[in-house]
Amino acid sequence: xxxxxxxPPGAGKGTQARHLVENRNMVQLSTGDMxxxxxxxxxxxxxxxxxxxxxxxxxxxxxxxxxxxEKLTDKSEHGGFIFDGFPRTLAQADALGELxxxxxxxxxxxxxxxxxxxxxxxxxxARSTCGMxxxxxxxxxxxxxxxxxxxxxxxxEFKRRADDNEESLKTRLMAYYKQTSPLIGYYYAKEMLSxxxxxxxxxxxxxxxxxxxxx
Numbered sequence: 001x002x003x004x005x006x007x008p009p010g011a012g013k014g015t016q017a018r019h020l021v022e023n024r025n026m027v028q029l030s031t032g033d034m035x036x037x038x039x040x041x042x043x044x045x046x047x048x049x050x051x052x053x054x055x056x057x058x059x060x061x062x063x064x065x066x067x068x069x070e071k072l073t074d075k076s077e078h079g080g081f082i083f084d085g086f087p088r089t090l091a092q093a094d095a096l097g098e099l100x101x102x103x104x105x106x107x108x109x110x111x112x113x114x115x116x117x118x119x120x121x122x123x124x125x126a127r128s129t130c131g132m133x134x135x136x137x138x139x140x141x142x143x144x145x146x147x148x149x150x151x152x153x154x155x156x157e158f159k160r161r162a163d164d165n166e167e168s169l170k171t172r173l174m175a176y177y178k179q180t181s182p183l184i185g186y187y188y189a190k191e192m193l194s195x196x197x198x199x200x201x202x203x204x205x206x207x208x209x210x211x212x213x214x215x
Contacts, residue, residue, distance in 0.1 A: 001026075001080035001213060002105060004087070006183060007113035008176045009169065010124040011198040012205060015136050016113070017082045019206050024213075025079040027071070031086045034067045035059060045070065065095050072103045080108070088180045093187075110187040111212055113198030113205070117173060123199075124169050131157035 001024075005013040017028045038046040039053055045066055052059055064086060071081065087093040100107055115123075126139035132155030137144045148156050163172070187193040196208035 001108045003108060004083045004110045006110060007198055009172045010120050011113040011115050013084050013113060015202060016205060016209055017084045020082055026082050027078045028082045028084055029071055030084045031064055038067055061092055061095055065099055069099060072105055090182055090186055093183055109194060109212055110192045111209055112184055112193060112195045114195050115198040119199055121166055121169055124164050125166055127164055128158045128160045130155045131159050
């Protein structure tokens, strides 16, 4: 089963993707992770990525699609792919659809994690993550344990993103609404879209997503 997780920054896509990886043996395809992996791989595509990143140039859609193609042709056993952070635009959505068809793959579900902007600001400005495993904590709803150890991996280093502040978030939200939110209508028209409440407790959101995937 191949799925897309849609939602603004801070909606919890990464947290839910990790749950699906752990519990359904799915493979998370995060654009940033794929680029970093490719840069260090030494492959022909990796050399292209390394050159682009070294020059500080923008990574083209063609490069990202090429990286995804490599993942799709990997024959290792898994429970399907989670596209996290891609596609971001209608052009990317078209390109991904064409690639999936060419590789004999299907896109089975697109899940929009809907959130309220004001609540999202409160969530993001209080967010921190484990430096080792990426487990997400929140000062208000899930504070870092009193012993200073991550409940997931035992790590003791926690960090906040430099852009996890109200001003930066509003800029990122504007970019999302301008570039990515049109995908909601795009996949709705294709009868592939399901929507879940992204502001519920993590377990509640997990249950909602499971309900979509198991339907």
